[in-house]
Amino acid sequence: MTRVSIDVKITEIRVYPVEIPYKKPFKIATATYLSQPFIYVEVKTDSGITGFGEACPAYEFTGETMGTVTAIIKERLEKCLIGLDPFNIDEAVRLMDRATVGNPSAKAAIEMALYDIVGKATGEPVCKIIGGMTRNVIPEVGGAVIADVREVLEKVKRDVDRGLKILKIKVGEDPYKDAEKIKLIREAVGWGVKIRADANQGWIKPKRAIKAIRLMEKYELELVEQPIVWWDLDGLSEIRRAVDTPIMLDESVHSSRDALRAIEKRACDIINIKLMKSGGIYNALRINAIAEVAGIPTYMGGMGETSIGHAAAIHIFAALGNMVFGDIRIPGADWGILEDPGVGLEETMINGVLHIKVPEKPGLGVELRKDIVEKYLNRQLFEVYK
Ligand SMILES: [Mg+2]
Known part of the structure; x- marks a missing residue:
């Protein structure tokens, strides 16, 4: 040849x-x-x-x-x-x-x-360079940042009506207030929708986090993300042992060294990988490899990138079998940014669920x-x- x-x-x-x-x-x-x-x-x-x-x-x-x-x-x-x-x-x-x-x-x-x-x-599209096209469509995720509860409920109902069957809800305020919000969302969207809760370190201490998660567990959360401060791996390990809901780390894991340490401390069930923390695709693949050999699935997160950065995340998600969760959505939809300078991402509805297609053009496949x-x-x- x-x-x-x-x-x-x-x-x-x-x-x-x-x-x-x-x-x-x-x-x-x-x-x-x-x-x-x-x-x-x-x-x-x-x-x-x-x-x-x-x-x-x-x-x-x-x-x-x-x-x-x-x-x-x-x-x-x-x-x-x-x-x-x-x-x-x-x-x-x-x-x-x-x-x-x-x-x-x-x-x-x-x-x-x-x-x-x-x-x-x-x-070739980037996914084929880093592992292949394990999947060619990815379900989109809806959800809400911290806002007035009435607005949050309107937003999530709108999301579910649009075909978003996974919701990521920002919590991390008072445990009772957070639990009440999750209860109202569950009542509003029914049991067929997956709900993820991201505390962004807001419960600070293990005891407060354990209380909040226990109050929420009857509403069936798929996972709870970063319940307490990033540096307290012993505290995160304690929370993980005390609750049934899987604990995902975000702010605690930037690099592959962080991932190794968090796994050694048994501080996580899932790792949220973001390109803006890892420093790029190559290091994201390293974190995923470390997690996979330890039996930990990964999650493709983001910082709110537009279509250029989001396409890079989509290619990683498309390529890796160990990456079973993600935060993929069309940039600029609903509560997002006013305009997206990137173009090329496309949506498709499959059995009533909104998906993003993995770009198949050479490179990132967006302009x-x-x-x-x-x-x-x-x-x-x-x-x-x-
Ligand atoms: Mg997060």
Whole structure:
């Protein structure tokens, strides 16, 4: 067989920092966002193939903002990758980690653009490069952030009517208030809908979390996410032993080392993997591998990425058999952001359940709309770092 030689080198990385308002404030136990920053990257190569990526920084998770991501990419990460073959992802991840500690969203944006290039150069969708297409459709998830209970009930009923049969509900306030909310949601949507509760560390201490989860268990939760502070793995292990509902870790697990430690401490039943915490697809695959060998399923989460970053998450979910849960939805639907600068994701209704199709075009299979980027561009930052 003749080997097709693909000779590609990275020549430039461009950044486009934008800020898009939410239709409704995005409120969780630890933060409130009125708008969401996104940093799009365009990785150029000498072959004419260009890859796109997205950072969706969440300061309450990684300490990153629009300014830090933009600056780190241009001041530290771009120069260590110029001249590199974008197929050398392992090396790219090492070079970026050597160039600067932390800053996972900035690294994820560049790294998903490298996978986009590899896919475009080989003519394959990213999922086929990282494991294959285990599934070609993924059920969408609805739910509600912290808001007035009446509004939350209206929202979840609307979601279920649209075909969303999995709901993720933000909790982490007073245990009795949280349990009452879950009770009202269960009564409103019936038993055929899966309900997940995310406390975002809000119950703080194990005793309070155990109380809250026990109050909610009769309403049948599929899982409870991050009940207490991220660093208290012993406390999380205690909660896990005290309740029947599976406990998923999000804020506690960013890297593969965090995953190893959480598993050693027996602190989780499920691990929520997010590209903006792991620093990209390659490290997400590592976390999944560590979890799988320990018998722990994984969950594909997100920080509210638009279609570019969300497509990267969809490809991971599509590829991995051990990833059995996820948080996949069309960006900008209902309470989301005003406009999505990414295009290419498509929905399909299967037996009354709304699904997203896994993109089958080469690379991430989505495109960036420059007109929308232009509309929400932070010109001041763009001028400094272009
Ligand atoms: Mg979470």
